[in-house]
Amino acid sequence: xxxxxxGALARVPWxxxxxxxxxxxxxxxxxxxxxPFQPPDEVAHVAYVQRIAETGRLPERLPNDFEMxxxxxxxxxxxxxxxxxxxxxxxxxxxxAGQTAGVRKVEAAKLSRTPVDAGTASGNxxxxxxxxxxxxxxxxxxxxxxxxxxxxxxxxxMSALTALLVVLFVRELMPSAPWAWAAGGLxxxxxxxxxxxxxxxxxxxxxxxxxxxALLATARILRRGLGRGDGVLLxxxxxxxxxxxxxxxxLVPGVALGLAIVLWRSRRxxxxxxxxxVPGAACFVAPVALWLLALHxxxxxxxxxxxxxxxxxxxxxxxxxxxxxxxxxMWELFLPRLPGMTDHQPGYPLRDVWVxxxxxxxxxxxxxxxxxxxxxxxxxxxxxxxxxxxxLVARAWRARRAPxxxxxxLVCLVFAAGVAFAIGWSQWSAVQVSGPPFEQGxxxxxxxxxxxxxxxxxxxxLGRRWGPLLGAVIVVASIGLSVxxxxxxxxxxxx
Amino acid sequence: xxxxxxxRVALWAVLGLCLAGLAATFxxxxxxxxxxxxxxxxxxxWERVGxxxxxxPVCSLDERLPAGSGxxxxxxxxxxHPAPPVRARVGLPGxxxxxxxxVRGWRKGTVRLPIPAQxxxxxxxxxxxxxxxxRPVDVWGANGVIGAQYYEPRASSWYGFLGSLGDRLHQGRGxxxxxxxxxxxxxxxxxxxxxxxxxxxxxxxxx
Numbered sequence: 001x002x003x004x005x006x007g008a009l010a011r012v013p014w015x016x017x018x019x020x021x022x023x024x025x026x027x028x029x030x031x032x033x034x035x036p037f038q039p040p041d042e043v044a045h046v047a048y049v050q051r052i053a054e055t056g057r058l059p060e061r062l063p064n065d066f067e068m069x070x071x072x073x074x075x076x077x078x079x080x081x082x083x084x085x086x087x088x089x090x091x092x093x094x095x096x097a098g099q100t101a102g103v104r105k106v107e108a109a110k111l112s113r114t115p116v117d118a119g120t121a122s123g124n125x126x127x128x129x130x131x132x133x134x135x136x137x138x139x140x141x142x143x144x145x146x147x148x149x150x151x152x153x154x155x156x157x158m159s160a161l162t163a164l165l166v167v168l169f170v171r172e173l174m175p176s177a178p179w180a181w182a183a184g185g186l187x188x189x190x191x192x193x194x195x196x197x198x199x200x201x202x203x204x205x206x207x208x209x210x211x212x213x214a215l216l217a218t219a220r221i222l223r224r225g226l227g228r229g230d231g232v233l234l235x236x237x238x239x240x241x242x243x244x245x246x247x248x249x250x251l252v253p254g255v256a257l258g259l260a261i262v263l264w265r266s267r268r269x270x271x272x273x274x275x276x277x278v279p280g281a282a283c284f285v286a287p288v289a290l291w292l293l294a295l296h297x298x299x300x301x302x303x304x305x306x307x308x309x310x311x312x313x314x315x316x317x318x319x320x321x322x323x324x325x326x327x328x329x330m331w332e333l334f335l336p337r338l339p340g341m342t343d344h345q346p347g348y349p350l351r352d353v354w355v356x357x358x359x360x361x362x363x364x365x366x367x368x369x370x371x372x373x374x375x376x377x378x379x380x381x382x383x384x385x386x387x388x389x390x391x392l393v394a395r396a397w398r399a400r401r402a403p404x405x406x407x408x409x410l411v412c413l414v415f416a417a418g419v420a421f422a423i424g425w426s427q428w429s430a431v432q433v434s435g436p437p438f439e440q441g442x443x444x445x446x447x448x449x450x451x452x453x454x455x456x457x458x459x460x461x462l463g464r465r466w467g468p469l470l471g472a473v474i475v476v477a478s479i480g481l482s483v484x485x486x487x488x489x490x491x492x493x494x495x
Numbered sequence: 496x497x498x499x500x501x502x503r504v505a506l507w508a509v510l511g512l513c514l515a516g517l518a519a520t521f522x523x524x525x526x527x528x529x530x531x532x533x534x535x536x537x538x539x540x541w542e543r544v545g546x547x548x549x550x551x552p553v554c555s556l557d558e559r560l561p562a563g564s565g566x567x568x569x570x571x572x573x574x575x576h577p578a579p580p581v582r583a584r585v586g587l588p589g590x591x592x593x594x595x596x597x598v599r600g601w602r603k604g605t606v607r608l609p610i611p612a613q614x615x616x617x618x619x620x621x622x623x624x625x626x627x628x629x630r631p632v633d634v635w636g637a638n639g640v641i642g643a644q645y646y647e648p649r650a651s652s653w654y655g656f657l658g659s660l661g662d663r664l665h666q667g668r669g670x671x672x673x674x675x676x677x678x679x680x681x682x683x684x685x686x687x688x689x690x691x692x693x694x695x696x697x698x699x700x701x702x
Contacts, residue, residue: 091535468699472510486684
């Protein structure tokens with residue numbers, strides 16, 4: 001087993017290691033630049049980790065507006081003026097030793113470390129937080145701020161693993177073009193929103209690993225057939241995703257379609273194929289079953305505890321009802337309104353919301369790039385998409401007699417549609433429970449592998465002569481965007 | 496072979512030009528000077544908290560004056576044309592009083608009022624806005640407290656600001672993170688860019 005793992009690691013191309021190193025370096029930089037509790041929902045994720053580490057219990061699920069963090073975290077947040085800084089651009093965290101005197105007092109006070117709930121994170125499955133609790137417990141320092149730094153480093157390591165898996169995924173799609181893997185992998189590793197989440201305590205970091213793993217495993221089984229190793233990778237990725245965040249369910253249709261295609265192709269030796277799938281299935285079923293068992297026995301919680309708890313009092317207006325309304329709402333979240341559809345989304349969300357959020361919007365969505373950056377980013381994404389489309393059509397024409405590209409392309413489209421559906425579903429729930437939708441670019445990051453593939457397809461479409469040159473331009477532009485975002489973070493919180 | 500060499504030269508040239516352009520852009524941007532904030536009392540300018548007229552200042556108690564502050568920025572508004580001269584007054588613990596110069600010809604909005612710079616932070620100060628005019632000057636803040644942002648006395652480029660920035664970046668971050676955080680960030684950003692550039696070149700060569 002150990003030898004097999006060592007062999008697998010030795011076969012990982014150096015480009016994947018290089019992209020992983022870039023993602024790790026970026027994650028560490030972001031972990032140092034962002035003040036504690038300022039990245040999105042970090043207060044909630046830290047509370048979840050602390051709850052498990054200190055009590056071994058899952059957080060209680062209080063109605064949405066209530067948060068009962070530990071006295072230690074609450075007092076630290078007061079000393080760091082977290083609430084005053086969040087969302088108010090004129091306010092900054094303490095900038096001098098004198099202003100942080102309160103923090104030192106809180107750290108010396110030995111306050112209780114037992115939270116009751118974990119705010120918006122309370123409904124998440126526990127895998128990221130169990131890993132975080134292990135890091136929390138083995139930390140040589142017992143102060144929460146130092147523990148947060150260690151947890152952020154854990155997230156940075158996860159982002160490195162994500163980047164590595166993303167490169168392997170792109171390699172699976174176009175094995176003969178290493179320069180295309182490099183362009184795609186580096187564009188993903190320098191993606192600013194991905195970097196910001198990599199340097200924060202956030203379960204999304206582990207979700208991205210699971211999603212990249214699921215994309216890779218699906219691409220491998222489509223290309224090579226269902227082997228034991230790939231089955232184990234797929235089962236493990238799915239188990240990690242399901243045990244990390246409900247957004248992973250958006251990838252399930254793509255995985256299911258990939259498996260269905262593979263089973264159809266191997267229908268003449270179906271029994272042998274299914275036998276090879278057993279270890280992978282076990283890797284998925286065993287951890288999920290263990291979780292469900294622990295929920296019912298040890299933690300004594302219903303399996304649907306991830307549901308939103310309604311806020312007491314009057315329901316938010318205007319309530320929307322009906323399947324048709326729901327589907328229209330979800331369609332308009334990403335696509336142009338068709339004739340006959342009611343207008344549920346102001347403007348054109350794909351351009352006005354998703355391009356902006358994907359390019360980068362940081363902190364509590366209170367700072368980001370100037371508008372011209374979003375405008376150019378939108379144009380660049382459009383150009384990339386157009387070049388990639390032309391490349392795919394040309395490739396389809398060349399390979400029309402042996403359409404091996406068709407199944408991976410279809411599965412990639414289903415992956416994208418599935419994640420869009422999952423986002424739409426959660427936004428719909430948010431509208432029903434607590435008011436207007438709250439779109440964030442990180443919700444699209446489960447598709448980071450597809451972004452890398454888009455870049456790779458695009459540079460490959462230009463051929464061996466011009467492709468690497470465009471790849472170099474894309475990589476340098478990605479570096480520029482990443483460094484710009486880091487400088488904006490310094491301006492936001494330290495000047 | 497010659498075509499391959501030309502291709503490699505072209506890749507080096509494109510990569511080098513793009514990286515040089517990017518570096519030049521950042522180096523020029525970092526050279527731009529601006530007056531930087533030393534701190535804030537976290538009070539937003541949401542409402543009028545008082546009207547300053549001659550002999551009747553608007554004050555906030557128990558404020559903190561960050562070290563090295565040369566200006567305090569406060570949101571002001573008046574109907575008078577021209578706007579009456581206004582100045583900031585800072586009462587230090589122990590009775591010492593710092594008075595800034597009067598600012599004339601200001602317009603509605605955030606106005607920077609000079610104050611004598613202090614080397615050390617002062618806690619428990621009284622911050623007042625004084626006016627010499629008879630028409631009232633509205634002072635903005637929230638919950639009866641003036642919204643105040645403190646700034647350094649002189650503009651500085653990012654290069655001149657690096658020392659202070661290094662100190663600021665490890666405040667409120669936990670005892671493990673020290674003055675090394677900023678140099679490490681710069682080193683890691685440069686290293687990541689170098690690894691990326693090397694990867695692009697080597698990946699092309701490996702094909």
